[in-house]
Amino acid sequence: MPNALEISNLTASIGDLQILKGIDLAVPFGEVHALMGPNGSGKSTLTNALMGHDAYDTSGSALVGGVEVMGLPVHERARVGLFEAFQYPTEVAGVSLRDLITEMIEVAPDPAAASERTTQASGLLEMERFMDRAVNVGLSGGEKKRSEMFQLAVAAPKAAILDEIDSGLDIDAVREVAELVEALRDPTFGVLVITHYSRILRYMNVDRIHVMVDGRIIESGGPEIAERLESEGYASVR
């Protein structure tokens, strides 16, 4: 059985600057992992490199449900089953969330199932009131993250990367997002939560934590890592 996400020796650079220096990381189906690291450690670069942002030169491998995605264009990575919840979801003026979801359903492997998931997730996340508003325009930080989680539910990916999903949120919103992740946890996919702070991890059961410093994973282990980082800071792992 392949992993939801399996990254091997992944590097990424912009020009002469190497940001990711060989990442190995696996998230099995049904598990939620966290990737933690200080600012500038390469967490967002990892997200972008995996999703296929054209700013980076990359090498190495990333398998999503056993399928290699490196080298594919962004939309094909998404169709293989990779999903990114954005740290700063992009505003798409004049395009309603309903229009976007309609297009997502159209390209889903099983449009009927995607349509069914939309109905369910829209109810669960109370999204109906956002459907006719432009994508991410005029939404609060918490509403944007909620919309990202909704799109995740519609896409039903094999691997989801939640990039700094707790950034810019107050404590209630952080808890809410954590609970949504827990509610969506499913044996059909794996989740990698990327975070700077450990506070979101208080509200969710992560199976494993990876610590990234200077473009490398320097430690992987259980939830106790988060507690240690909280009390001692990243200085303790450098």
Place this chain on the structure above:
Amino acid sequence: MSHFDQMASSTAGAEDPTWRSAARSGAFDAFTNGSMPTQDEEIWRYIDLDFSMDDYRPAEPGLIDLGGDPLKDVLSDPVTVLLSNGEYEGEDRTVDGLSVMSLRRALVESPSVAESVLSRAGVSAEEDLFKAAAAAFGGGGVLVHAGRNIVAPSVVSIDARSGGGGAASFPSIVLVAEEHAELSVVVHLRSTPGDDTLVIPQFSILVGDGARISLSVVQNFDYRARSIGSLRAVVGADATFRFGEIGLGGRLARLHLDVDLEGRGSSANIVGAYFGEQQQILDYRYFMRHIGTNTRSDMFLKGAVEDEARSVFTGMIRIEETGQKTEAFQTNRNLILSEGASAQSVPNLEILANDVRCGHGSTVGPLDADQRYYLMSRGLDPETADRLQMRGFFEEALQMLPHPELAEPTRAWINRKYETAQAEGRV
């Protein structure tokens, strides 16, 4: 040799009342002594006029067959008017105080109304060769008139057709809403497929004190046609002029707009959406003059160009010394969809009063890479992502049209143009 001679002018003016004759003969002199505008004149900068009036002759009378007007069908129970190469076809009508009649007959039968609007909001033959040509060789058109306190019960839908290879036509659309009256008019400018025809539309609009006029113009000429249009509106105290223009067709399509906010508390809302494809040139020169105090204007235009198409928007807000407490805004945003396409966007302000609020914004650029990336991360291929973004770009302008019914057909026309450009690999 020119077909625009003394005889053509006399023929065009055969039905003129005496008070019109002098103006026509003055316009004929202005035309004969005039020359093709060049880029040396600021108002003609950015475009080359690659033709001469000698390439054209006055259009022959006769009905142009273009099939039914699709816009008529989206409007609720409209009063319909057909102009064929500028000539009014059909009977004059009066519906609950709203009168719709041939401009030629109006000049004879309602000279006081016609004279008052043409003297205040008529197009001056002195301004350029095309305006002189219209005054010397035109005359056909429609007068839509709502008398004092009349709220027009239905929208007037004007199907203005032109056609004939080498034919020039001068449709004149004259709108008058007297004190506290309300008028709503939709004009569909069309031309016969394949015909190199020249159309010089003239809009003359008088909005009386406390009155409202909403006008939408859908410019849907064939790509062989050229159009050099002008619009002049004079807006009275506490009156509102709403105007929307959709620019789709024409190898060259220009609209010169002059709105005078004369009365205290008058306002104008101007919206535009245009899409140029292949070698089209879409050219907008919009002038907003604030003369009265407490006047308000908002101009908002969005456009896209693909392949080698070009667009020009020059906007001028001029606030006279008398225009204190004015609020005036103009926004023009342009999408460049192909490397060979270009857009000029030139907002200008001239402020002679000291207690005003003004703002302008202007952008020219490609589709947004972050939006494309975001949409692609949802599984949308780049073509679909761009189509969605392009549609979204126009949506803001479409939502502001004076006639919301026109949003859906306009959306469909613009999308079709974009999808054709995609299918043919131009964007």
